[in-house]
Amino acid sequence: MTSEYVLQDQPHRKVVRVGDTIRRPVQPWTPTVHALLRHLQAVGFPYSPRPLGYDEQGREVLTFIEGESGPRSWAKVVDDQGLSAFARLLREYHDATAGFSPPDEAAWADSVGGYGDEQVICHGDFGPWNVVWQGRHPVGIIDWDFARPAPRLHDVAYALQYVAPFRDDTECLRWLHFPESPDRRRRLERFCTAYGLATTVGIVDAVIDRQRQDIALVRRLASAGQEPQATWVREGLLDELGRRVDWSRANRRLFE
Template sequence: MPCGLLRHLCLVTAHDLGRVERIGETVHRPVGPWTAAVHGLLRHLEAVGYDQAPRVLGFDEQGREVLTWIDGESGPDGWAKVIDDRGLIAFAHLLRDYHDAVAEYRPDESTCWSTTTAGAVGDEVVCHGDFGPWNVVWSGDRPIGIIDWDHARPAPRRHDVAYALEYVAPFRADTECLRWLRYPEPPDRRRRLEVFAGAYGLTDIAGLVDAVITVQEQDIDAVRRLAEQGHEPQATWVAEGLLDELRARVAWSRANRHLID
């Protein structure tokens, strides 16, 4: 769910898909049933001194949440940052650092997130839920922030790892990698998966391809349910045929797992 693509519009979005707006050094974003949960998460990160997430400043006169702006490159610019090994490793380190910072956060089981009502159980953490290149802010070749936390929710750490790997292995055809994702040549997906997993701290990559496919399937269900509830931009995405595209991505992953597994 590439919600982070909205960030660098820096003005009221077309089709009123969320009225995300930058005003000075703040970002004003629409709220949802999950906003209180996300604010609790962001306040926890602030309390433990984690400085790579926006700070909660309150609400504006339109009822939108107000967060601090993290200055740097993100959105479409983020894709180019993870092409070489240095960027890919930094991206993995960023995710691991976040997971470690949030490990002790135990929200109540009645906490309402975008796709579930739950607290963290066992060794689960509150995952970012949308950890893709577009949702990382970069200063040069250094990642300095994670944005767009609307889809945070408790899950095993591997959920965020698998979600990220779909986009940075990537689980995409060579033509898409070359035309849209900034790759100068077809990627060695297996090696990139190993580099990311090792940088994150995994000692075993067994099951990661299946985990990515599972997350892709879960994403289809999440987008569909959010659209049925009338949330944007999912409602517009579904109306424009995104579910068919997501199903095609799953089919590609299943048919081409030999490139990665």
């Protein structure tokens, strides 16, 4: 019998590795996400896990992507090569969602309207921790729970929060693996260029707006009893997120 290795063990979610597969609890949106992952497989996008159905315990089964992710991924986006690769990966993913037709009864973690012409299927949580790396090269994207139809800028702004980053120097040096204070304006421009944006006009406003949206999302999910958001709110995360918005507004000169 193949052993299970616990990768994440939280009250709301236990994620385990079994051989070359990942087993995760099923959510209402899991069938929709599996449809998306099957589309990505069909169009030859190599960076997403492949859905393999469900196991005897009712958990979803996905292929395991070998490499470094989670906390170890933060250091990968500090240098220019890693930052650009991270941005190009996001663009390649967005382009790969073209032509995807969500199921008639599609469900998403964050309820949204229809799938419009100006939208792609955003990952919804495209941060360094959800990219798998082998050496200096990204090889996978994981944790698709917040995938949803939205404009491309929804993911771009979210990612820039963490890789520009929209954080003070103390956090950059202590937690985000920067050896010195980052040149945030240059990093924002490099990310946008690598992604393929023609201009950075309006990007700072988009990031601040996305930060505000994240606060509203956490509050909304917590009110519905969703975890881990309910626990985050009890532990004071909304205050921390509010301080991040305040910092971004007060320091926008660092990015423009």
